Amino acid sequence: MESPSLSEIEAFISTPFDYIVVGGGTAGLPVANRLSDNATIKVGILEAGVLHEEDPMIEIPRNMGMRNEDPKYAWVSSTSPQPEAAGRRIPVVRGKLLGGSSALNHMGWDRGSKEEYDAWELFTDGGGGWKWDSFLPFLKKPEDATLAPATRDLAIEYSASKDVISPGIPGETARGIGGHVKTCYNMYNTDVVPAYVKAWNTLKQQTNSNPFGGHASGIYNMPQSIDYATGKRMSATSAYYTPASSRPNLKLLAGAQVSKILFNPELIDGQHVAVAVQFTVNGNKYSVSASKEIILSAGAIGTPRILELSGIGDSKLLSNMGIRTIVDIPSVGENLSDHIFTGIQYQAKPGIRTFDELILNPDFAAAEQERYAKTGQGWMAANDPMAVFTPLNKIMDESILSSKIQEIETAVVTGKSTGKLNDLVTRQYSIQLEWLKQGKLPHLEFIMFSRGLGTPDPEGNCFLLATGLQHPFGRGSVHIQSADPLQQPSINPRYLTEEFDVFSLLAGYRTIEKLAQSPPLADIIAKQVMPAAHMTDEEVIQYIRQACMSSSHYMGTAAMAARELGGVVNHNLKVYGTTNLRVADASIIPIPLAAHLQATVYAIGEKAAALIKSEQV
Numbered sequence: 271m272e273s274p275s276l277s278e279i280e281a282f283i284s285t286p287f288d289y290i291v292v293g294g295g296t297a298g299l300p301v302a303n304r305l306s307d308n309a310t311i312k313v314g315i316l317e318a319g320v321l322h323e324e325d326p327m328i329e330i331p332r333n334m335g336m337r338n339e340d341p342k343y344a345w346v347s348s349t350s351p352q353p354e355a356a357g358r359r360i361p362v363v364r365g366k367l368l369g370g371s372s373a374l375n376h377m378g379w380d381r382g383s384k385e386e387y388d389a390w391e392l393f394t395d396g397g398g399g400w401k402w403d404s405f406l407p408f409l410k411k412p413e414d415a416t417l418a419p420a421t422r423d424l425a426i427e428y429s430a431s432k433d434v435i436s437p438g439i440p441g442e443t444a445r446g447i448g449g450h451v452k453t454c455y456n457m458y459n460t461d462v463v464p465a466y467v468k469a470w471n472t473l474k475q476q477t478n479s480n481p482f483g484g485h486a487s488g489i490y491n492m493p494q495s496i497d498y499a500t501g502k503r504m505s506a507t508s509a510y511y512t513p514a515s516s517r518p519n520l521k522l523l524a525g526a527q528v529s530k531i532l533f534n535p536e537l538i539d540g541q542h543v544a545v546a547v548q549f550t551v552n553g554n555k556y557s558v559s560a561s562k563e564i565i566l567s568a569g570a571i572g573t574p575r576i577l578e579l580s581g582i583g584d585s586k587l588l589s590n591m592g593i594r595t596i597v598d599i600p601s602v603g604e605n606l607s608d609h610i611f612t613g614i615q616y617q618a619k620p621g622i623r624t625f626d627e628l629i630l631n632p633d634f635a636a637a638e639q640e641r642y643a644k645t646g647q648g649w650m651a652a653n654d655p656m657a658v659f660t661p662l663n664k665i666m667d668e669s670i671l672s673s674k675i676q677e678i679e680t681a682v683v684t685g686k687s688t689g690k691l692n693d694l695v696t697r698q699y700s701i702q703l704e705w706l707k708q709g710k711l712p713h714l715e716f717i718m719f720s721r722g723l724g725t726p727d728p729e730g731n732c733f734l735l736a737t738g739l740q741h742p743f744g745r746g747s748v749h750i751q752s753a754d755p756l757q758q759p760s761i762n763p764r765y766l767t768e769e770f771d772v773f774s775l776l777a778g779y780r781t782i783e784k785l786a787q788s789p790p791l792a793d794i795i796a797k798q799v800m801p802a803a804h805m806t807d808e809e810v811i812q813y814i815r816q817a818c819m820s821s822s823h824y825m826g827t828a829a830m831a832a833r834e835l836g837g838v839v840n841h842n843l844k845v846y847g848t849t850n851l852r853v854a855d856a857s858i859i860p861i862p863l864a865a866h867l868q869a870t871v872y873a874i875g876e877k878a879a880a881l882i883k884s885e886q887v
């Protein structure tokens with residue numbers, strides 16, 4: 271791992287910064303870019319990972335996933351043993367490099383539904399404009415949608431049904447044009463995709479021709495954060511850092527791990543004033559000052575860790591670690607949620623090609639690599655774009671569902687739920703129960719991965735049909751284990767601790783089975799590879815516990831909510847009890863969102879920058 275030289279560190283710490291952004295990731299880099307567009311404002315970025323310039327492992331879309339366990343690219347960590355997931359430690363993947371998780375993710379570009387963003391305002395008691403109508407400009411701002419020449423909406427083209435839904439604001443006004451992150455439709459679809467879409471149509475799932483308009487249920491062709499012209503991934507680095515990197519007033523120190531925020535001993539109106547950031551390089555400690563603000567953008571795992579190391583968190587936990595409490599906020603690091611998923615692997619009949627072909631057929635792989643090098647197109651630029659987001663009532667018997675909803679409602683009301691029922695979670699549950707009863711918002715996502723897990727079988731290409739829980743009831747936590755800033759925090763998502771979450775994934779699993787039996791998908795399947803077919807409900811539940819994985823969609827650990835409710839930041843993203851410490855990343859999301867997170871996190875970065883600018887004098 272490259273480290274910055276002493277002269278680079280000295281140049282950085284002697285700069286009179288106005289703002290320091292901690293974490294050069296998906297939200298942090300938009301903040302740094304927007305603040306430094308004023309040449310009189312000095313902005314510093316501290317990033318624990320390094321800058322990977324022109325790295326094919328990041329830029330070439332088909333190389334995704336290959337560096338998730340490499341410490342030069344990722345924080346290699348796992349959860350604490352998860353009792354309800356067969357006691358496993360489940361890998362926790364996050365980017366540790368400039369660009370953060372946007373440089374490692376699967377590039378899907380989507381957003382949640384109107385009602386979900388409208389709910390954010392219920393946590394901030396109306397402040398700050400955190401609802402669909404006022405957040406929409408920020409959801410659009412990061413994006414530069416390439417609508418031509420990649421205009422083919424294959425979800426509609428492949429659709430067997432004429433029953434296409436397109437509610438909400440019109441598609442033309444819902445997408446962003448001219449922003450920093452270029453997006454396009456997928457460049458190549460494997461042979462499984464047309465049959466997959468049509469099989470969903472036979473199960474009465476409608477195609478959604480306008481998933482960005484505020485209604486995210488249905489089948490759709492999810493755009494990708496890929497530049498159509500080059501075929502390269504767009505990360506926060508290529509989108510926001512590179513174009514601004516030559517600004518003299520923007521400085522990056524990569525390879526510097528932040529340990530804590532330092533505060534002025536004197537308070538202003540009873541509030542703490544953040545003045546500097548302490549970081550380590552090769553075990554040596556340094557600090558750098560900021561005269562205006564410090565913005566924490568270290569992600570849903572990194573941000574609560576830094577808050578606690580700085581003395582902001584649950585005073586009991588902090589005193590056990592020997593850390594002096596600066597602000598007692600017991601909810602720091604609580605409220606962790608994630609989209610857990612499970613799946614079934616199938617082998618396709620001979621002649622049906624999935625991405626396994628790139629491993630099984632070296633000549634074909636070489637030809638595709640050559641095509642990519644010349645044109646930026648083809649299989650190496652391709653992904654799995656078909657998204658299916660569905661409420662539970664679209665995939666199961668309504669009477670069974672309503673009795674299950676009744677059960678969880680009773681558990682919540684009587685306090686029998688196994689989760690920690692603080693005020694924040696109680697409000698979240700009442701909103702989530704309402705969403706379930708209305709049956710409009712997605713509760714599950716179905717994803718088709720056009721490749722098998724493990725070593726491909728030469729007898730036939732494989733693919734995986736997976737389902738992921740979008741509005742889980744389980745809530746976990748991330749907390750430091752000691753005052754040592756280099757020790758990994760304890761990450762406990764408490765997966766599958768709520769019965770309803772298990773029930774939902776079982777329903778998703780049974781739907782995958784039905785889908786695989788539906789033509790024309792059934793016609794291209796040779797066999798079910800994993801797990802065994804024809805399992806009882808008990809056996810499927812056991813399999814889910816043994817095999818479920820994280821989607822790496824960690825959120826909520828420094829929730830934006832009223833302080834008395836259990837919030838960590840207010841509607842201006844300021845940490846309670848401080849005048850000038852903000853959080854901008856996935857940790858502020860106050861309630862689980864039924865979408866992949868990056869587009870929303872970029873929007874949080876854009877909105878944070880606008881909030882900060884609006885307070886500049």
Ligand SMILES: Cc1cc2nc3c(=O)[nH]c(=O)nc-3n(C[C@H](O)[C@H](O)[C@H](O)COP(=O)(O)OP(=O)(O)OC[C@H]3O[C@@H](n4cnc5c(N)ncnc54)[C@H](O)[C@@H]3O)c2cc1C
Pocket residue numbers: 292293294295296297298316317318319338363364365366367368369370371372374375376377378379380526527528529567568569570572573576821822823824854855856857865866867868869871
């Ligand atoms: C493998 C994977 C696949 C995914 N697929 C998709 C997808 O297809 N579509 C989608 O929309 N979303 C996807 N996501 C989720 C999405 O990418 C993340 O939710 C989002 O990028 C998180 O942004 P963030 O700004 O909160 O954190 P990050 O982007 O992770 O940024 C945090 C940054 O802070 C740095 N940092 C942390 N601690 C410190 C410290 N102490 N000192 C200095 N720096 C620090 C980190 O190194 C990192 O660069 C995926 C994520 C992963 C990991």
